[in-house]
Amino acid sequence: MKIFMLMMLSGVLEVGGGYGVWRWMREHAPLTIGLLGLGGLMLYGVVAALEPLPFGRAYAAYGGVFVLISLLFAAVVDGFRPDFRDLLGALLVGAGVGIMVYGGGR
DSSP: OOOOOOOHHHHHHHHHHHHHHHHHHHHHHOOHHHHHHHHHHHHHHHHHHTTTSSSHHHHHHHHHHHHHHHHHHHHHSOOOOOOEEEEEEEEHHHHHHHHHHOOOOO
């Protein structure tokens, strides 16, 4: 459970941080939004390093979590509505993350 929670926190920091920088650069939001975004991205790197998994597995599995959080964040914050392909892809990605992290064999 610790692995999953760290990945979720990493994802929120990365996606939220990226969104802050995006808003500052592309939508001319205040500089403070951009700086908060940069701070989130910096903290993402710190939290990701707390993962107990080996680097390659942690980052590969996190890539899947990033996809899931990106879709959720876009739907909640940006008004994006995922279609069937998005949801099917997210389901497959989520299954892959579960296999990599909890699949046993170690």
